[in-house]
Amino acid sequence: MGTRPDITMRPDEIRAFLATQTRAVVVALAHGAPVGSVGALTLADDAVEVALAPDDPLVALLAADDRICVIAEEFPDYRSITGVCAHGRAEAVAGRDRPTWRVTLDDTTSFAFAKIPRA
């Protein structure tokens, strides 16, 4: 079996990709089970900020358990699939129109299919 190519992204590539994204899937926990929603995404230095609707059930879930995952992805075609998952603790951001959390980019998984060598 051959060695699988490394298609993870460097930190600068992750930030560059996230800077182009405006929406993300947000994942919280309810009694140990994942619960997802979609939020507005912005890149803020070495973190991302995600905003949810005030009535989104994840608002209460994140208040009870701040473990969070934020997933940004684009799939224009197979060779261009790119994605980043940021895992961490949700830090509430004050003074925004909608409930907003900050998540650092210290624990990420990423993939860029453009890095797959062509045969």
Next chain:
Amino acid sequence: MDAVGPDEAAFLAAHTRVFLLGTRADGSPTGWPMVGLHRDGALEFSTYRRSQKVRDLERNPAAACVVAPVDGPRALAVRGTAEVVAADPDAAADRTPTDVRVEPEIAARARARMASGQRVVVRVVPTDARWVPGWTAE
């Protein structure tokens, strides 16, 4: 009562951009952007048997999905339980979604890996579904 009504079922049948969600070994949430197909009352995902997501979902089958078309104002958030089953390469060949642009040689390689057992199917049967803002929502 079914967790998925007719509106939700039609949405699941029409869209294949799905984020499969689970938990890591430490219990924290995680997820994987996938192509998901709605079949026989479940969302199905083809993946490698030895993948991290299979290990995570076998450890804790509590799962969720967000079905989020890139051009849609609404998405569907689903909760359920994941099970890992053997892949059927013939069924996969019959169900290639028309909105996923994959080169023929890549699709053929995936089918060969299903036949060899390298790939499996993760099935998530919905127990709850709710609408959430989608990718193009304000």
